[in-house]
Amino acid sequence: MSQNNRERLRQAQAAAAKQQRLTRIIGVGAAVLALVIVGVIVGVVVQQRNNTAASVAAAITPPNATSDGKAIVQNPGKAKDGAPVVELFFDYQCPVCKQFESAYGAALTSLAASGDIELHYRNMTFLDQNLNNDASTRAGIAAACADVVGKYSAYHDAIYENQPTTEGAGYTDAVLRETIPTTVGITGADLTTFQSCYDNQSTKAFVNGTNEKGQQDMLAINKQVSTPTVHVNGKDLAINTIAGVSPDQLGDLITKNA
Numbered sequence: 001m002s003q004n005n006r007e008r009l010r011q012a013q014a015a016a017a018k019q020q021r022l023t024r025i026i027g028v029g030a031a032v033l034a035l036v037i038v039g040v041i042v043g044v045v046v047q048q049r050n051n052t053a054a055s056v057a058a059a060i061t062p063p064n065a066t067s068d069g070k071a072i073v074q075n076p077g078k079a080k081d082g083a084p085v086v087e088l089f090f091d092y093q094c095p096v097c098k099q100f101e102s103a104y105g106a107a108l109t110s111l112a113a114s115g116d117i118e119l120h121y122r123n124m125t126f127l128d129q130n131l132n133n134d135a136s137t138r139a140g141i142a143a144a145c146a147d148v149v150g151k152y153s154a155y156h157d158a159i160y161e162n163q164p165t166t167e168g169a170g171y172t173d174a175v176l177r178e179t180i181p182t183t184v185g186i187t188g189a190d191l192t193t194f195q196s197c198y199d200n201q202s203t204k205a206f207v208n209g210t211n212e213k214g215q216q217d218m219l220a221i222n223k224q225v226s227t228p229t230v231h232v233n234g235k236d237l238a239i240n241t242i243a244g245v246s247p248d249q250l251g252d253l254i255t256k257n258a
Helices: 003-058 095-114 127-131 135-148 152-161 173-184 188-199 204-222 247-256
Strands: 072-074 085-091 118-124 229-232
Touching: 072 095, 072 135, 072 152, 085 095, 095 118, 095 152, 095 247, 118 135, 118 204, 127 135, 135 152, 135 173, 135 188, 135 204, 152 173, 173 188, 204 229
Parallel strands: 085 118
Antiparallel strands: 072 118, 085 229
C-alpha cells in the first residue's frame, strides 16, 4: 500500500472514530435530557396533586350550614313542624344591617330558639367591591370559622358591635382574629382551631358561595341586591314593613306573611 493510500485510510479511520464519539455524546445527552424532562413532568404533577390535596384538606364547610350551602342555621333542629323559614341577607360592612340587627336581632334569635321560626343567616360580601376592600369576605370567613367551634351566634353579634364607625374602613385581622374571639369566649384548643381556620381562609369557598347564591336568589325575588333583606318561605318581607312593628310583634308579622 502506498503512503498516500495509508494516509487516506488513517484519515478515514480517524473520521469514523470521531463520528462514533459524537454519536455517543449525542446519545448520552439525549438520554440525560429525557430524564430531566421526565423529572420536571413528575415534579409538576406531584406539586399539582399536593396543591389540590392541600386545598381540599383546608376547605371547611361550617357544621350548621344548610345542605345547599346557602346559609348557616341558627339553633338547628329547634324549628317546630311547619315553622316558617326566615332568611336574613346581610353584609357585615352594611351600616343599615347593623341597625336592623340592633333592633330585631334578639327577637329573631329568640324566635329561632323557641322553634317558632327556622332562621337562616345568608352572608353577603358584595360591599367589598363597592368599598374597595375585602373586609366583608374576611368577616364572613371568621364568622363561619366561629361556627366550627360552636360560637357562631355570639361571633355574629360581636362583628356588628365592632363594625367601624366609618363605612369602608373595614375590619382589621387583629379584631377578627384576636379581639372578637376573646370577647365571645373562644379559648384554648378552640382558639387554635378558629385561628387556623381563619389564617388558612378555610371557609372562604363557603362564603363566596353564600354570596353568589344570595345574589341569585335576591335578583329572582327582589330584582335587586341589597341588604338587609328578609325572605319568609321564599317570599320577600319588606324591610319597611318590619320597621313598622316592634320586636315583640315580629313573630306575628312573620306568621302572617308565611
